Amino acid sequence: MTFVVTSPSFSQNKILQKEMHQYFPNAKLNLEGKRFGKKELLEYIKDADAIIVGLEPIDEEVLSQCKHLKIVSKYGVGLNNIDLDACKKRNIAIGWTGGVNKLSVAEMTLGFMLMMSRNLFITSNELKNGIWNKSGGFQLSEKKIGIIGVGHIGKEVIRLLKSFNCEIYVNDIIEQTDYYKSVGVVEVSKEVIYKESDFITIHTPLDHSTMNLIGEKEFKQMKSTSYIINSARGGIIDEVALKNALINNQIAGAGIDTYIEEPPTDKELLNLPNLICTPHIGGNSKEAVLAMGMSAIEHLKNFFGIK
Numbered sequence: 001m002t003f004v005v006t007s008p009s010f011s012q013n014k015i016l017q018k019e020m021h022q023y024f025p026n027a028k029l030n031l032e033g034k035r036f037g038k039k040e041l042l043e044y045i046k047d048a049d050a051i052i053v054g055l056e057p058i059d060e061e062v063l064s065q066c067k068h069l070k071i072v073s074k075y076g077v078g079l080n081n082i083d084l085d086a087c088k089k090r091n092i093a094i095g096w097t098g099g100v101n102k103l104s105v106a107e108m109t110l111g112f113m114l115m116m117s118r119n120l121f122i123t124s125n126e127l128k129n130g131i132w133n134k135s136g137g138f139q140l141s142e143k144k145i146g147i148i149g150v151g152h153i154g155k156e157v158i159r160l161l162k163s164f165n166c167e168i169y170v171n172d173i174i175e176q177t178d179y180y181k182s183v184g185v186v187e188v189s190k191e192v193i194y195k196e197s198d199f200i201t202i203h204t205p206l207d208h209s210t211m212n213l214i215g216e217k218e219f220k221q222m223k224s225t226s227y228i229i230n231s232a233r234g235g236i237i238d239e240v241a242l243k244n245a246l247i248n249n250q251i252a253g254a255g256i257d258t259y260i261e262e263p264p265t266d267k268e269l270l271n272l273p274n275l276i277c278t279p280h281i282g283g284n285s286k287e288a289v290l291a292m293g294m295s296a297i298e299h300l301k302n303f304f305g306i307k
Helices: 014-023 038-045 060-065 084-089 102-117 120-128 152-164 177-183 190-196 216-221 239-247 286-304
Strands: 003-005 050-053 071-074 093-095 144-148 167-171 199-202 227-230 253-256 275-277
Touching: 014 286, 038 060, 050 286, 060 084, 071 286, 084 093, 093 286, 102 120, 102 152, 102 199, 102 227, 102 253, 102 275, 102 286, 144 152, 144 190, 152 167, 152 177, 167 190, 190 216, 216 239, 239 253
Parallel strands: 003 050, 050 071, 071 093, 144 167, 144 199, 199 227, 227 253, 253 275
Antiparallel strands: none
16 A cells, blocks of 8 residues: 655644654655656656545546555645545545535634734734834724634634624525524624625635635725635635735735645735735645644545554
8 A cells, every 4th residue: 555645734743744654664755855747746646546635636637647556645724625526536535524624714814814904914024124104003902803714723713812892794695593693693694795795704615616715806805994805715815806905905904824826926916015915824834734734644544544
């Protein structure tokens, strides 16, 4: 049996290395931290019986070359990089557990809100350039927060915001009326979220229904004092429309952790003073890396009946 791990952060974690080799002694890990192109990925995993993947695209082309593959175990929570139909057609199992990094992403989302509301990012950068800007922003407490996507992470954001006494608007394709009532949030349309919220945060998967969910039309509906956060997946927010909205002050600012192209190459967007941009680290706290890695290993153990 050949076991392969593609994710650099999994492969370079000493605890996960030890755990992986305890159960799968000959496992091949990505110790060099390589970011694979399609051709390199195919060469790396083509003989594998089982793979642990992070963000690498496991599509029809890749799967057609992996003749021995029996299971794809997900290191992380998003499945948009895995062609589930193509796996099903080939009887390839999927190892996945939702919510294993929810607190990590939710904490960073709250961090974005605090940095933007209290003007921490802009004034810090200005001070490094000799500008003494005493503008302390505004308090996050009692503001209107719009959450689109109320799954594991969205619910965790709601929990963390409890002590801030915010008015929270929510929108999700799944009916969750009882939950909404139990935590005191208000279910509204996306249009109400765009028009009323001081902060809008996205926590949906990326699929055909959410691709470019927020674009030029949606930014025009938002208040000029509002902020938007995407710690979900690149592509949910139209990056060109976001750049224009920030440049033209249609919104006050944004916090973005995920991008269409990773690493992103649009320097004009990245260098905007009212954009906080991070390198897809929402789910990469020390604790989340360990939890995601252990979950991925556990799926392999269960699949192969290893105790």
